[in-house]
Amino acid sequence: MEMSKAEIKGILMDDDEEEEDEDVGGDNKKKRALTVSGRKISGAEGSIKPSCQIEDCTTDMTDAKNYHRRHKVCEFHAKAPVVLVSGIQQRFCQQCSRFHELSEFDEAKRSCRRRLAGHNERRRKSSYDSHEGRS
Secondary structure (H helix, E strand, O other), rough: OOOOOHHHHHHHHHHHHHHHHHHOOOOOOOOOOEOOOOOEEOOOHHHHOOOOOOOOOOOOOOOOOOOHHHOOOHHHHHHHEOOOOOOOOEEEEEEEEOOEEEOOOOOOOOOOOHHHHHHHHHHHHHHHHHHHHHH
């Protein structure tokens, strides 16, 4: 017996509603990986051990904060003033979440000059707007 597309869609919608009912009180922000049929599938996340992108770093990032796992950098290297990446001295930028050459940073700052300039520009602009409204 073949089902029409509408019948299949109805069954899938019922399945989704059941899954939502099971999530009551749970974290609704969880992302679900779905197949074409609408069923959950397990991603490769569990099979690949999270590791720091710095060469020769052996830090186990299984229990690391989500931020560090997402950007593939351990806490030590994220805060290090100098790291060798492909033979080039670099630093992790907190704003960009990327490694940049040291020349892109002011002194010991952890945000690159370009992102700091944008941040300061936005601060000046909002400060100017708030002073202008008081006149």
